[in-house]
Amino acid sequence: MSLASIFNIAGSGMSAESIRLNTTASNIANADTASSTAAGAYRARKPIFAAIQQGLMNGVANGFDGQAPSMGVQVKGIVQSDESLQMRYEPGSPMANKDGYVYYPNVNIAEEMADMMSASRTYQTNVDVMNTAKTMMQRVLTLGQ
Template sequence: MSLGNIFDIAGSGMTAQSLRLNTTASNIANAETASSSIDTTYRARKPVFATIQQSLLNPGQAGTGFAPEGAGAGVRVEGIVESDAELQMRFEPSHPAADEEGYVFYPNVNVVEEMADMMSSSRSFEMNVDVMNTAKSMMQRILTLGQQ
């Protein structure tokens, strides 16, 4: 693995964490949206990530000793899945979105869990930025070695 690949790996991590942060923000924004039916109620969404294998990026370099066999070369988003957790059903007959029985359906969003996800994705994004800055500093130091 070359030093240049670090930028690709950290960049893919930043992209994935940015999507995770956007998904979390969407969940929090819709946490208290009411609906009159189960079918139209917002459901919490979570991104699903997968490792990009080094051998898929550089098929000619597989097994050359540059990277361990099966080494990861970043992350990709497989998709976004909706939570199948039970929706919240509340008896609020005076609510404008109440059904004929007086029930209102609320999303299955746990705001505390979403805040923890937001903090985690923000920290992961910051760590990838730090990796990129460190790699950049290392490359600059390498360029100055020949000048002395």
């Protein structure tokens, strides 16, 4: 593995964690939105990650297209949580349905905050990896002097 591929791996991790931070922020921002129907209520969203290891599992020195095997993180998609919504009896609310219930999102604020802290720290770790690789490359360039 070359030092250049480290930038691609850390960059894909940073991109994935950025998406994770954005979905978490969206969940927190919509945590108190109300709806009169279950279909109209906001549902928490989570990104699905997958590791990219093309060509590595088969012991192939070069990837499928003749280039070095690629590694990193890929965002497969963003899915909605299937946990049940919160139904609250609030007959005086303008969002209440005919039975007096209001639907609230299935967002757990404590879980979202923990997820945000984890994503933020993982993003920072990838930044540190890139900075370390950059420092190593700079030191290699000064070896010949």
